[in-house]
Amino acid sequence: SQQGEEDPQALSIQEGENATMNCSYKTSINNLQWYRQNSGRGLVHLILIRSNEREKHSGRLRVTLDTSKKSSSLLITASRAADTASYFCAGSEKLVFGKGTKLTVNP
Amino acid sequence: ETGVTQSPTHLIKTRGQQVTLRCSSQSGHNTVSWYQQALGQGPQFIFQYYREEENGRGNFPPRFSGLQFPNYSSELNVNALELDDSALYLCASRQIPGGTGANVLTFGAGSRLTVL
Numbered sequence: 001s002q003q004g005e006e007d008p009q010a011l012s013i014q015e016g017e018n019a020t021m022n023c024s025y026k027t028s029i030n031n032l033q034w035y036r037q038n039s040g041r042g043l044v045h046l047i048l049i050r051s052n053e054r055e056k057h058s059g060r061l062r063v064t065l066d067t068s069k070k071s072s073s074l075l076i077t078a079s080r081a082a083d084t085a086s087y088f089c090a091g092s093e094k095l096v097f098g099k100g101t102k103l104t105v106n107p
Numbered sequence: 108e109t110g111v112t113q114s115p116t117h118l119i120k121t122r123g124q125q126v127t128l129r130c131s132s133q134s135g136h137n138t139v140s141w142y143q144q145a146l147g148q149g150p151q152f153i154f155q156y157y158r159e160e161e162n163g164r165g166n167f168p169p170r171f172s173g174l175q176f177p178n179y180s181s182e183l184n185v186n187a188l189e190l191d192d193s194a195l196y197l198c199a200s201r202q203i204p205g206g207t208g209a210n211v212l213t214f215g216a217g218s219r220l221t222v223l
Contacts, residue, residue, distance in 0.1 A: 031210060042111070042197055042214030043150065088149055095140065095199075095212055096165070097149040 004032070004072075004089035005098040012104040019079050021101040023072040023089035032065055032072050033095065037086045043097075046074075046087075079105045111215035113198050119221045125186045128218045130198030132179040139181040140212065141173060142197040150197055156181060157203060185220075193222045 007022045023032070031050045035043040049056045049065045049072065056063045062075040076083055086100040112131045120126050132139050138157045142150035152165035156175035170186040179200070185192055196219075199212040 033211065035212075035214075040195065040217070040219070042216045043199070043212070044214065045211045048211060095210070096152045097142075099149040 004091055004096070006087065006089055006101045008101060009099060010102045010104070012106065013079060014106050015079060015081055017079055017105075019076040019083070019103055019105070021074050021087055021103070023074070023098075025070050025072075025089075025091045027091070029067075029091035032063075032089060032091050034061075034063060034072075034074050035088045035090070035097075037088065037100070039085075043088065076103075079103075081105050081107045111198055111200050111213050113196075113215035113218050115218055116216065117219045117221075119223060120188050121223050122188055122190060124188050124222075125184065126188060126220060128183040128185075128196050128198075128220070130181045130183070130200075130215060132181065132198075132200035133213045136200035136202045136213065137179055138203045139175055139179065139198060139200045141181070141183045142199065143167070143192075144195040144197060144217075145191075146194075153183070188222045190222050193220060195219050 004023045004025050013019055031048050033048045034046045036046050037043045047058045047063050049063045060077045065072045084105050086102045088097045088100045090097050111133050114129045140155040141153040144150045153167050154161050155163040159175045172184045174182045195217045197217045199214045201212050
């Protein structure tokens with residue numbers, strides 16, 4: 001399935017620290033996307049990385065993709081309390097999501 | 108008009124009733140997907156509509172049905188409501204095929220359904 005599975009399920013860090021979350025998937029993909037969800041709201045697209053890319057940056061976000069391992073990671077640098085949210089990954093066409101990583105950034 | 112809008116934002120139904128949730132896609136988007144998100148879980152894919160036809164479905168029973176209209180707005184209908192149908196229902200739209208932004212979903216804020 002193109003469903004992404006995020007790891008860890010929960011992550012708690014202090015403001016200013018970096019947060020790393022991982023994503024694994026099972027089938028070939030054309031691209032992989034990361035989304036963020038604030039509590040009880042809709043998901044917001046963060047970043048898309050194509051299958052022929054290995055790394056991509058957007059502001060404080062860094063995404064890597066390893067198609068041989070069918071895995072991706074999302075790094076948020078210099079985290080802020082406002083980054084507290086759940087983060088989801090999904091691959092390609094159907095955009096099927098896993099359970100997400102719940103990130104808490106403590107002030 | 109930009110963005111995806113959903114209505115109603117909250118509603119309460121009783122078991123056995125029927126519900127219709129509505130979604131207005133982002134301007135220029137021809138594809139809409141519906142997701143069910145139970146508390147503490149990730150969004151579960153219900154189905155996707157492209158050019159008014161269902162072109163993908165998740166593991167949901169036939170009592171979950173949908174429509175997409177020529178103006179790309181959409182409805183999700185759920186018959187014979189069960190307690191487990193209580194969830195946040197999310198609508199998301201995108202443009203297929205597209206350019207650089209292809210496949211990126213734009214989500215609405217969701218409709219929270221409570222079944223008593």
